[in-house]
Amino acid sequence: MSSLETNVTTRQFRPFALTTCLWGFGALALAQDAAPSVAGPWQVTLFGGGWNAITVPYEYKTPSAPPAEVGFGNAPMFGLAVGANMSPLLGIELSWSQTNPAQQFTGSPPTPIRTVIMNVFELDSLWYFHRGTFQAYGTLGLGGSSTGSSFGGTNFTVAVGVGVKAFLSPHFAVRADVKWDNMYGNLGRSNDPAFCDSAGCYFYRGSWYSSLPVTAGLTYAF
16 A cells, blocks of 8 residues: 555544544443542543644745645654643643654655654643533643744643543543644744754745644543
């Protein structure tokens, strides 16, 4: 199977796998009619999953060649979140996550340039649709996404998403989240390059670029 066919198959499988995961959490929670109440209000979550690039952030310009589009590849992601429920409807959460996507020339197949470390810090609000042992919620947050000063620095980030927690006991829950992260690439540098290497410079193609982190993890409530 070619790399293009593999990528298409992977993209088609992702929504199905996520839907199956969410339905599984729902069925597990609904089966726990006699489950004890959830501990709280504090919660700590360890999570992992995939960071998926959606848009192409850069245009690479050199004196000797036409401009070329440069984006990020998809990569594994892991992180930690700490938060507290402020009311039956609202939770506040501070999270850190890390991924290491490749910066690559777009094409079929893409041509890798380098791998960068991306750290994402967010302060998120969790708006609960339902409380109990099965908790569905929407997420709205602000933060920063950093690839280091050598590869673009830190960009302002706005995150929106949905998630579920299914409590297996008063203290432990399994959790799944899908977020749409939007990074503002032109903050303070609308006409300047984001960064340069020995051959040319990388300019933001637009004000915003986005990604889709999909994660699952284990939550401890206390």
